[in-house]
Amino acid sequence: MAGYVFTLAQQKGGSGKTTLAAHLAVAYALAGKTVALLDTDPQGSLGEWFEAREARLGEDQAGLAFRTASGWGARREARALRRDHDVVVIDTPPKSDLEARPAIEAASLVIVPIQPTPVDLWATDPTLELTAKERVDALLMVNRALRRAALTGAMIAQIHTLGHRVADSALGSRVAFAASMGDGRTVVETQPSGIAAGEVQALADEVLKTADELAG
Template identity: 50%
Template sequence: MAARIITVAQQKGGAGKTTLAAHLAVAWARRKMSVALVDIDPQRSLAAWHALRREAHPNGADLHLSDVAGWRLGTELDRLRGRFDMVVVDTPPHAETEARAAVRAGDMVLLPVQPSPMDLWATRPTVDMAEKEKTTALIVLNRMPPRGRLQEAMLEKLLEEGLPVAHTRLGNRVAFAASMMEGKGVVEHQPRSTAASEINALATEVIATLKGRDKRR
């Protein structure tokens, strides 16, 4: 079966795109799925994490990194689709040409949204881009506080606007960053942690959402 291409996109920088991409990739790899990473963000944070991973854990869950961007991106994604189960694309902020190409090629666009008005305001244009390209979009509430009404207020606002929101929410947990500092995903670094449970739940939800979409077609 051809790979599922998961494009992680958000017009606002600092929303947690790279962290989300890395942890989901490891979660799927731990399920014996073949996974490729594509980093088209000029900051190259996902590529840097992948290099650390290869150096520190050469026998860990294997993740392929593709270093192709620009006009060759579409061809590369087509090639990876035939070789892997999952392809995870980390995109630059703003609606740049490469980000649009990755959204167009994707089976799903994941949009991490932090609990801030700026993240909320930046979400609609990215969802609109996905809809224009006929790509399934799913918003992931990210770095949510452990208590208080903020996350419920965020959820209410998103649902009022008719935006697609994942059931799984990711908390503001040190384990996400700590595991990446070790070149790992949180499901490897702290497999019994709440953070690992959240990532595993989101990995399952993404696959289930895609399967549900396929049945409706």
């Protein structure tokens, strides 16, 4: 059976797609799954993280592979990777329907991170229109949430009105995420017993459960 393809997509830059892609991939790999990361963002931040990871942990990344692709090549690469991996996680560039469309078309599920601000919420519409056009299910999730901010609660309520699945799991606004990425790792490795790692694991489990349910 072919694996799942999880595409991270959001038109607005700075939504945390790359950090989220790396964290989900590592969480699945540490759970014993074979995982491939596919970077379709010309900026290449995910590739830089993976190189830093190899420099720290060695080139033999058991259970975790990395590839790059651009344009329509992303769809072909994703379909090839899913034949040999349990999970393929794709990072896409912002502000580009042309680059994101092939990765969305190849997805089992599109994960749309939204920071809880009005601007981020408004910027989500083009991504959701694209997932609807490609007839791919989307899972919205709150990223970089300030737990005690009144705005966060109000924005989460508005996200639920968009007519798509909304993850119960959310990632908080924590320095630990960026710190671990700069080290070529993730919070699941640097602080495995911490709150941030718990958030990542909960989201990874929910994404997989949602994909299972959609697959029937």
